[in-house]
Amino acid sequence: MSIQMRGAEVAKAMKEKLIREREELNAAGVNPCLTIIRVGAKENDLAYERGAKKRMEMIGIECRIAELPEDISQEEFEDAFCKINKDPEVHGILLFQPLPEQLDVEKIRQMIDPAKDMDGMSPVNLAKIFEGDRTAYAPCTSEAVMHIMNHYGIELQGKRVTVIGRSMVVGKPLSMLMLGQNATVTICHSRTKDLADRCREAEIIVAAIGRANHITADMIAEGAVVADVGINVLEDGTLCGDVDYENVREKVSHITPVPGGVGNVTTSVLASHVLRAARTGQNEPGQRRG
Numbered sequence: 531m532s533i534q535m536r537g538a539e540v541a542k543a544m545k546e547k548l549i550r551e552r553e554e555l556n557a558a559g560v561n562p563c564l565t566i567i568r569v570g571a572k573e574n575d576l577a578y579e580r581g582a583k584k585r586m587e588m589i590g591i592e593c594r595i596a597e598l599p600e601d602i603s604q605e606e607f608e609d610a611f612c613k614i615n616k617d618p619e620v621h622g623i624l625l626f627q628p629l630p631e632q633l634d635v636e637k638i639r640q641m642i643d644p645a646k647d648m649d650g651m652s653p654v655n656l657a658k659i660f661e662g663d664r665t666a667y668a669p670c671t672s673e674a675v676m677h678i679m680n681h682y683g684i685e686l687q688g689k690r691v692t693v694i695g696r697s698m699v700v701g702k703p704l705s706m707l708m709l710g711q712n713a714t715v716t717i718c719h720s721r722t723k724d725l726a727d728r729c730r731e732a733e734i735i736v737a738a739i740g741r742a743n744h745i746t747a748d749m750i751a752e753g754a755v756v757a758d759v760g761i762n763v764l765e766d767g768t769l770c771g772d773v774d775y776e777n778v779r780e781k782v783s784h785i786t787p788v789p790g791g792v793g794n795v796t797t798s799v800l801a802s803h804v805l806r807a808a809r810t811g812q813n814e815p816g817q818r819r820g
């Protein structure tokens with residue numbers, strides 16, 4: 531029997547501390563505030579938005595949603611974005627990605643105030659993550675995987691970890707966080723030869739490719755630990771991960787379900803980032819209130 535690494539359980543363990551931190555900020559006259567920027571209405575973004583809103587409510591963090599039209603021009607987007615970026619009431623920004631094609635993500639990455647960049651999209655935060663600087667904001671999902679490993683007592687030191695996926699929100703930054711814990715990390719992707727072998731030799735597998743049920747039981751070693759970061763929306767609207775859960779769970783020691791796994795912790799990490807940003811802002815002149 532494998533142990534199910536449940537996101538709700540990890541989130542519950544984080545909750546009390548987050549509420550306490552929010553209360554301390556309130557007592558100092560600070561009202562922590564997140565703004566989510568959503569362009570269009572993709573189901574994937576809406577799922578995250580629902581989860582994030584619920585989490586912020588639970589912790590007591592103000593959560594604003596800036597909803598922008600799918601066909602917005604770069605100029606109009608920059609206008610709206612700059613207002614939020616400069617708003618002293620807003621401590622943190624989460625911009626859903628990917629953006630529609632007409633928008634220049636690179637330019638926006640350069641524009642975002644690194645101090646408000648809750649999901650590690652600024653090159654400033656990413657460079658720090660790659661340097662091993664733990665004060666930077668890592669993409670929430672990558673940090674969520676680390677929290678789950680830590681909560682379930684999964685030691686990373688010296689372990690063979692295979693990360694499948696090389697995105698800037700999960701694969702690459704997570705590989706760096708794991709390297710920071712002295713894991714031996716192999717990064718696989720769509721062009722990797724012998725993916726099954728790279729998976730079978732791993733003690734810990736992280737699936738972040740975005741293809742439903744792509745990682746099958748024959749690719750996984752007996753007793754491995756599996757974190758499934760994939761969130762795939764099937765045609766009937768149900769969510770499923772990158773791992774063939776029902777078959778894989780039979781042979782592994784630990785596994786995260788989807789839904790109910792990493793996604794749940796992602797929103798808790800997001801809350802922790804907003805509180806950190808609000809605390810940091812407190813020490814800067816001009817940001818003081820109350």
Ligand SMILES: Nc1nc(=O)c2c([nH]1)NC[C@@H]1CN(c3ccc(C(=O)N[C@@H](CCC(=O)O)C(=O)O)cc3)C=[N+]21
Nearest residue numbers: 574575577578580581625626627649671789790793794
């Ligand atoms: N800059 C950026 N960073 C992201 O991390 C990012 C993004 N853009 N765009 C959209 C995707 C999607 N995503 C989800 C995260 C959590 C849940 C989540 O909380 N899921 C719940 C279910 C929520 C529900 O369906 O109500 C669960 O897994 O249990 C869902 C989806 C992050 N993404």
